[in-house]
Amino acid sequence: GNSVTQMEGPVTLSEEAFLTINCTYTATGYPSLFWYVQYPGEGLQLLLKATKADDKGSNKGFEATYRKETTSFHLEKGSVQVSDSAVYFCALRLGTGANSKLTFGKGITLSVRP
Amino acid sequence: EPEVTQTPSHQVTQMGQEVILRCVPISNHLYFYWYRQILGQKVEFLVSFYNNEISEKSEIFDDQFSVERPDGSNFTLKIRSTKLEDSAMYFCASSEGGGGNQPQHFGDGTRLSIL
Numbered sequence: 533g534n535s536v537t538q539m540e541g542p543v544t545l546s547e548e549a550f551l552t553i554n555c556t557y558t559a560t561g562y563p564s565l566f567w568y569v570q571y572p573g574e575g576l577q578l579l580l581k582a583t584k585a586d587d588k589g590s591n592k593g594f595e596a597t598y599r600k601e602t603t604s605f606h607l608e609k610g611s612v613q614v615s616d617s618a619v620y621f622c623a624l625r626l627g628t629g630a631n632s633k634l635t636f637g638k639g640i641t642l643s644v645r646p
Numbered sequence: 647e648p649e650v651t652q653t654p655s656h657q658v659t660q661m662g663q664e665v666i667l668r669c670v671p672i673s674n675h676l677y678f679y680w681y682r683q684i685l686g687q688k689v690e691f692l693v694s695f696y697n698n699e700i701s702e703k704s705e706i707f708d709d710q711f712s713v714e715r716p717d718g719s720n721f722t723l724k725i726r727s728t729k730l731e732d733s734a735m736y737f738c739a740s741s742e743g744g745g746g747n748q749p750q751h752f753g754d755g756t757r758l759s760i761l
Contacts, residue, residue, distance in 0.1 A: 564747045575652075575737060575754035576689070583747035621689060625746045632746045633679065633702060634739075636689040 534559045534635045536622050541640035545612055553607040553640055555596075555622035563624035565589075565598055565605040566634070570619040579607075579620070614644045648672045652738050652753035659728055660761055667723045667756045669738030678721045679739040679750060680713065682706070689737065695721065696744065725758075733760045 539554040557563065567579040567589070580589030585600035596607045605622060622637040651670045659665045671678050680692040693703045695713055703711075712724045721740075725732055735757050739750040 566749065568752075576752040578749045578751065581747070581749055625750075627746050632744060633691040633694055634681070634689075634750055635691070638688045
């Protein structure tokens, strides 16, 4: 079946540090890949997406590149801020129609210290 | 920017009682979903809904669960006889299209606590 694996957390960084959150996937086919972010007390917000191999999604200084050869979609940011503290979920979506549900990874909590 | 809205934000219910969670998807969206997140665990798919019928449901979505779009705007999840293990955050989502590249937009969730 389809699955998403995220690195174990939590992750604690100092402000302005470089961030990498690893995500790999297993899928029968060619999924679209997403990063969602959940700020404290809030719902899931789409952070970025990539729909085919070698696509790079970017938003708010975050980037992730769809790597088909390594089945990965690692999230990176060059300089994190305290406001980036949140839970980050990697997800895939495969197929078409209403059957194309999102499959999520476990999520990882990021805490950024001032 | 249009958003998915969910009510209530927190629902406390006695075990065995019925509960209805409400969602208003983004107005031009056609595909609707419910997910849940048990505390500390991953977000899990429950059900997808399109053209007034269920398209897919997970093994979690048993006979105690039902969904309905009673009018042109609301999308509800009903749990007929709640159990302790139903305690979770429930998220509604919608998407404009059904393609795999279409993002799903989520509401802020309803925290359901079963006593």
